Amino acid sequence: MPTPAMLTDMYEYTMVDAALRDGTAHRACVFEVFTRHLPSGRRYGVVAGLGRILEYVRDFRPSAEDLAFLRDNGIVSRETIAWLENFRFSGTIRAYREGEMFFANSPVLQVEGTFAECTLLETVILSVLNFDCAIASAASRITSAAGSRPCADMGGRRAHEEAAIAASRSAIVGGFMSTANLAAAQRYGIPCIGTAAHAFTLVHDSERDAFESQIHALGVGTTLLTDTYNVEEAIRTAVEVAGPQLGGIRIDSGDLASMAQKARHQLDALGATGTKITVTNDLDEYAIAALATAPVDSYGVGTRLVTGSGHPTTSMVYKLVEREGSDGQMHPVSKKSFGKSTDGWRKRGLRAYEYGLAQGELVLAGTAEAVAAWDDTAYGETKDLSITAIDHGDIDESLTTRDALFAARDYHVQALQELPVNALSLSDGEPAIPTEVITLN
């Protein structure tokens, strides 16, 4: 596997190399991650990935092999190699919590440090946020549609094999309860679930043999896959084999609403009133919403979860907003590219509330002193949306724990309840709350 220091675009290193030669590498800088717009029609986005970023920042140091690669390919100079040998990020990162909502221009993550150290982190920070936020945002819509019925991530096979693990993690942030992915269970302590594949039924001489085998191995609490041949027959066989204590059945094809209805009637008639019904098969938030009145107990969601339900990436960018000049003072900077101009100065994101309900996102722009000293009385209750994840190189390790992941889900559920009710609408619309950018200087 590559080290985190190689999970980056080459130009980060060549820029650092040039900047080390001319001295700007050591200028104090503030970079910010934000998106210029939510995906079309989406009402909010969900932050995920901060815990993963912190691990990468902690481990971001080129190995001897990496340094040899950079040297042998003439990517950086000998002097830069020497500088990289001792690299360790010593700056500060503030970020929106995992599980927090974001909107266009929300300062989701802010990196403060020298130009060189901030630049090296650009690509990997964007990779993590752009993927993880896309999945968490989709997961949030899916779990909203599912209401109190639990959703399980079954998408690993439809995503890059490592992305699958990050997707499982982000799904939890967005409200999922479990995953089918073993690596995600192993790494993050996510509850792992599973039933059986059609191949398991097919390799046996009969469906009955397959069900008997699964129950022998996993007990009657297991979930049997009932749509390999004929669902009605399969359910009859399942209850014959397992008894009415059968844990669950899974249906993976056909008209899920009517099949679930028939299955529930049949199970109840057979006395298996406690047997749960899980449905799977290209579910997304719309399909799940359509199943709201069907007697379904849980959803397994695959493709549409791990591809962000139509938006497989987030358009997060990493922009220099403030930097030290030759006068030693901090100055706002911004590019003027048509349609992609940026605002200078560091930002501070707050959410304004009235009676506990979010009214809007406030993005303050200004000097460190101005944004810190801002008088919020005109906006009623406000909440600072960022936390300090790394303070002058000192990582808040509590943000990388398993507990932090499940706490992010709790935080998300709470934050979602604080949004206006139209945030939960699945249809295309405006952002759930307006964002106001206030320039203080």
Add this chain to the structure above:
Amino acid sequence: MPTPAMLTDMYEYTMVDAALRDGTAHRACVFEVFTRHLPSGRRYGVVAGLGRILEYVRDFRPSAEDLAFLRDNGIVSRETIAWLENFRFSGTIRAYREGEMFFANSPVLQVEGTFAECTLLETVILSVLNFDCAIASAASRITSAAGSRPCADMGGRRAHEEAAIAASRSAIVGGFMSTANLAAAQRYGIPCIGTAAHAFTLVHDSERDAFESQIHALGVGTTLLTDTYNVEEAIRTAVEVAGPQLGGIRIDSGDLASMAQKARHQLDALGATGTKITVTNDLDEYAIAALATAPVDSYGVGTRLVTGSGHPTTSMVYKLVEREGSDGQMHPVSKKSFGKSTDGWRKRGLRAYEYGLAQGELVLAGTAEAVAAWDDTAYGETKDLSITAIDHGDIDESLTTRDALFAARDYHVQALQELPVNALSLSDGEPAIPTEVITLN
């Protein structure tokens, strides 16, 4: 990092556990990977990922830590742990070459072995193929649209950080020439390219300072980013600083066609007739096609490449098609799920040609003997589309080399030329050639 043996869904292990108890784990099986349909409107798909799969199969053995996890969480029995300790895939894998076209029902990859060993590989094989084929398929359309102009992958920041590396690799299969991603360059020997970010200009006191610094570090052959403030001024400064030997400029915003036109005129007027123009900014095959007459020398493609240009995954499935019965004979098997039924028997994929032009895809289904002995005379020239990648556990390591990756690109270019010309149309349409499934038994 997790070991390859954990890059899988839990149910693969619980199925193996149950099958080891009842004996079906040792039944000879044939599993096949295929898609039921191409993404809507797409005319062909491109196979990629085989080299990565072979490395995973080679390394697929649970570590001591993995075994402890499986045991401590009660996922498999003690007997299965003992069996897993010595796991090594001893079966056979045949697959379409990387760079080959595929269509609905093409038997892209075939795994032959015991039920247990084939089952354990399901998830990771699907993860790799579903992602890598999606990217290679998009890359092929993008490079077709670009014609003789080279395309560079700049999408790493818009994909999961490990998926980014696989995307760079798959882009090469689909005709790309280079990547911005260092890890991909390091791992696969892909030529690495880069210019500079807007932040590099902004951290300097002036654009001139930034250009001078970059040229000092990287030489006049470098590519300068010219749209931080005003493109016309930037180009003037760039040629003043670098001289007419300046390697290239990059434009990353605005109306790229008209900006490239103006930039070309200006560069030529300044004597920089050899300076190349690279454009970037959310390019995809459609945007590139629209730039065909603009004086652009190369394209940098990001988001739309790594998200499969609208189709971020492929709907590849892994299905049991043939297995040994209690009589010791091989039998075809298939599920009957509504809308998702499968065909039994192993398949053999061939392409039929006339005057060197592909006429159709033939998918033979039958016993090993029948498909091997099939008389193809009625179909004119035919080509077997699969190669043997693993023969009874023996991996063809030549398929995992760097040379194999670039050979796949050559193969792809050739295979694309053999398709009817409508294959190159970017508009939605029918598959470029029809597929005929012929059942021989």
